[in-house]
Amino acid sequence: NAGVTQTPKFQVLKTGQSMTLQCAQDMNHEYMSWYRQDPGMGLRLIHYSVGAGITDQGEVPNGYNVSRSTTEDFPLRLLSAAPSQTSVYFCASSPDSHQPQHFGDGTRLSIL
Amino acid sequence: AQSVAQPEDQVNVAEGNPLTVKCTYSVSGNPYLFWYVQYPNRGLQFLLKYITGDNLVKGSYGFEAEFNKSQTSFHLKKPSALVSDSALYFCAVRATGFQKLVFGTGTRLLVSP
Numbered sequence: 001n002a003g004v005t006q007t008p009k010f011q012v013l014k015t016g017q018s019m020t021l022q023c024a025q026d027m028n029h030e031y032m033s034w035y036r037q038d039p040g041m042g043l044r045l046i047h048y049s050v051g052a053g054i055t056d057q058g059e060v061p062n063g064y065n066v067s068r069s070t071t072e073d074f075p076l077r078l079l080s081a082a083p084s085q086t087s088v089y090f091c092a093s094s095p096d097s098h099q100p101q102h103f104g105d106g107t108r109l110s111i112l
Numbered sequence: 113a114q115s116v117a118q119p120e121d122q123v124n125v126a127e128g129n130p131l132t133v134k135c136t137y138s139v140s141g142n143p144y145l146f147w148y149v150q151y152p153n154r155g156l157q158f159l160l161k162y163i164t165g166d167n168l169v170k171g172s173y174g175f176e177a178e179f180n181k182s183q184t185s186f187h188l189k190k191p192s193a194l195v196s197d198s199a200l201y202f203c204a205v206r207a208t209g210f211q212k213l214v215f216g217t218g219t220r221l222l223v224s225p
Binding site: 004031033035040041042043044045048050056058059090092097098100101102103104105106 | 118144146148153154155156157158161163202206210211212213214215216217218
């Protein structure tokens with residue numbers, strides 16, 4: 001039982017490049033979310049999804065896109081990377097928004 | 113709007129002593145409250161939650177938290193700290209009827225031998 005799997009674990013990008021952070025869960029959870037973690041700021045919600053085909057914005061959505069074509073996968077796209085997007089990104093899932101979330105181990109992203 | 117405050121960046125305690133990590137919240141309506149722990153280079157792990165019922169909630173690894181509605185607090189406690197409890201602790205809140213979970217800034221717990 002893998003839980004929540006995030007790939008890659010580490011990535012270095014140049015300003016202006018695009019990339020997709022992958023997130024997959026094998027628990028058949030409907031609710032999935034993306035957070036970024038920055039020192040002194042805790043976790044901030046980027047986007048979330050309450051089921052396949054349904055997504056919505058969190059606190060800090062600018063510069064990021066998401067889609068949810070299947071229950072299992074919830075990729076996060078950076079359209080044109082900026083140094084301000086250097087962060088650790090966490091994906092999480094839960095059966096619904098009321099339940100505790102299961103977190104992946106994160107993707108550490110540096111943008112030069 | 114929902115918000116969570118963790119007023120202490122770091123809490124230091126000696127092994128065997130009781131520990132408290134503070135959390136206060138602000139929501140419209142009834143809160144769902146959570147505590148998570150994060151070890152180095154890992155994702156967050158769920159410790160305990162309050163939704164309704166008994167104000168004292170017991171969770172994993174001997175941790176407990178007390179919900180106080182009048183003080184809008186949800187402090188994390190443990191009667192006897194272990195060195196292995198050293199980690200980063202996050203409080204989170206979600207208001208009834210809202211889908212978004214809001215996290216505090218985290219408190220680093222350091223337990224010395």
